Amino acid sequence: MGVQRGTAFQGSGQGSAKPVALICAYAAGLAYSLFLAGATHNIPTIWTANAVAIAAFMVLNRREALSFMVATGVLHIVLELLIGAPLRFVLIVTVLDTIQTAGTAALLRWMRVPTRVRDPRSLFLVIVVASALTAIGAILVHGVLAASRGAAFFKGWEDWTTSNVLGVAVILPVILILTDHRHREGFHVRPLEAAATLLLVIGASSWVFVNDASLQVLLFAPALLAAFRGGPRAVAVIVTTSLAVAIPAVLHRTGIDIKVALGPLRHALLFHVVLYAVSFVAALALSRQARLQALLLRRQSAARAAQARAQAASQAKSDFLATISHEIRTPLNSILGFASLVADDPQLSPENRRRLDLVGRAGRSLAEIVGDLLDFAKVEAGRLDLTLTPASPSALLRDAVAIIAPEAAAKGLYLRTVCTAEGEGDVDQPVSLDETRLRQVLLNLLANALKFTSEGGVTVRLTAGPTPGLLRFEVIDTGIGIAPEVQARLFQRFSQADSSISRSYGGTGLGLAISKALVNRMGGEIGVESQLGHGARFWITLAAEPATLPVAPEGPTTATPERAAxxxxxxxxxxxxxxxxxxxxxxxxxxxxxxxxxxxxxxxxxxxxxxxxxxxxxxxxxxxxxxxxxxxxxxxxxxxxxxxxxxxxxxxxxxxxxxxxxxxxxxxxxxxxxxxxxxxxxxxxxxxxxxxxxxx
Structure with missing residues (x-):
């Protein structure tokens, strides 16, 4: 039988329930076909046992398939002997049927015919390929049986082959659907409802095919109801039951005379083929929709779980940053505070004052790093909130320059401020700005410009206009410059021009990333223009709404306190x-x-x-x-x-x-x-x- 995709007879292997159910289905199908054959004196109807066997060999694993083969072989022999078939014939038929079904299953797997019928295409493929292989196998089996009795090899094979092909075409997809647990998804039918529908189908099929076959169209109603309520599994049960009831009902109505019964039997089979096709196409479409809905729900659940994990991780990161910043800031408070107090001592020697200044610088640098990390955490968490207040752009710029001016003077660099207006712009016109955040960005750009400039200086330019509220800030330095190929990385987190920058100049590489986030949050843009060795020009453009500075209310002059607070x-x-x-x-x-x-x-x-x-x-x-x-x-x-x-x-x-x-x-x-x-x-x-x- 060969090995296909790993192990032959590869199946679900879900315990012993499936093999037992398939053995029972085989026994029921074999008994049904033998009863019809015996009761009608071999009027060709439908042979279903081989379809069950092919399905079993397709879905069971090797050990389960071997158990199934032994059990069904014994059942076949016993049932054939009970109806009086000769022992020699029974043994030959049992062996040949086993070879035919196992070989058909192996060929279906080798041809990669799907074992899971989940759409009309796979249903059609299973029916066509399995029917063709069964027809070939049935002709060969019948020929061997005929030869064993001394008859011609190809004589009388039509009835035998038709019964086998009909059984496989109808029952094989049914068994494959019933053994596929995925068809249960999205369909939840209560046992009482299922039993009532099944009894309705049995009663309707019995009455229609015994009394008036022209009313057989009424069977579409329960079949389609089963498709909508129970999906492909329910349709498999309903259609199979209707067909099983229809054949004896037709024989009861027409008698067992082959000339009379053969036409109504073919008509009943043709009707069930149509019922089979319509019901299964509808059920498979609904089953696919139900599976997609279930998959969507699972993915939504997984997305919610992933979101919850991400939120928990973000919260854990925020808690960690909050804790570590608190623990760092507490000793920094003492370091910077006492350094400032000691620096006020007029008796401090110049050398100790220099050393104390180094301590203060190191402490402030560490405080800036902690501040950058906290700002970056806010950016990552999307918690950058703006507080818009009326502010003068030129006053804000002069304030930032005044803060950084001592550092420029300490390095012997010039620090120039240029304010110009274009069109309807006014550098002194108050506009709605987050003054604190914009000052933070400007200070970062100014600090960077001074850090990377050793000769010359820095020019800060503010241009207002040409329309009211349109602002452009430029920080131009005469420093080391930035190569074009690395400029795109400057505004990424933890990024600097090259690895030597952090060693030579220090820094976390977060300042420009935070500045970009702040400017974008304000609705503006930030960029850089530079060449290596020729300085750099960082620019910011903003569009702010004009505003009015609040007028301080006039009131009585506060008296000087009579005692210390x-x-x-x-x-x-x-x-x-x-x-x-x-x-x-x-x-x-x-x-x-x-x-x-x-x-x-x-x-x-x-x-x-x-x-x-x-x-x-x-x-x-x-x-x-x-x-x-x-x-x-x-x-x-x-x-x-x-x-x-x-x-x-x-x-x-x-x-x-x-x-x-x-x-x-x-x-x-x-x-x-x-x-x-x-x-x-x-x-x-x-x-x-x-x-x-x-x-x-």
């Missing part, structure tokens, strides 16, 4: 408390410290504070819980300004602080200017300058 500093880290107290004391504040949220809650109730600076992560009661507890106290204590002093800098972390009741946020590592500005802003909301008598 009392500030409660809450932090579990001793160095942070010492640094914060020193910075606030230099700013003229009276400072009291607390180690955790519980101490802070007790302190605000017993003391008279104008402001609370609250760390977030603390053992016991953390800063968020302490803030909520303070806000729940009676007034005026509940109204005391509370500012978060934390290394948590992600937007969602700052939002949690505000949701807990905090009024503002200062990021660690602390910049003295930011801290003093925030404290001053918070104290403007509290009457800390009132006299003691008024407070009493």
């Amino acid at each position: 009392r500030v409660l500093l809450v932090d579990d880290h001793p160095m942070n408390r010492e640094l914060g107290k020193a910075l606030l004391t230099l700013a003229g504040c009276e400072v009291v410290t607390a180690d955790d949220g519980r101490q802070a809650l007790d302190a605000v109730q017993s003391g008279d504070f104008d402001l609370v600076l609250m760390d977030v992560h603390m053992p016991g009661m953390d800063g968020l819980a302490a803030t909520r507890a303070i806000r729940a106290l009676p007034t005026p204590i509940a109204a005391i300004p509370i500012v978060a002093l934390s290394a948590d800098v992600l937007p969602e972390q700052i939002a949690r602080c505000r949701a807990a009741g905090m009024d503002d946020h200062v990021a660690k590592p602390i910049r003295r200017e930011d801290l003093i500005a925030t404290v001053a802003r918070a104290l403007e909301t509290t009457p800390y300058a009132r006299s003691d008598a008024a407070r009493a």
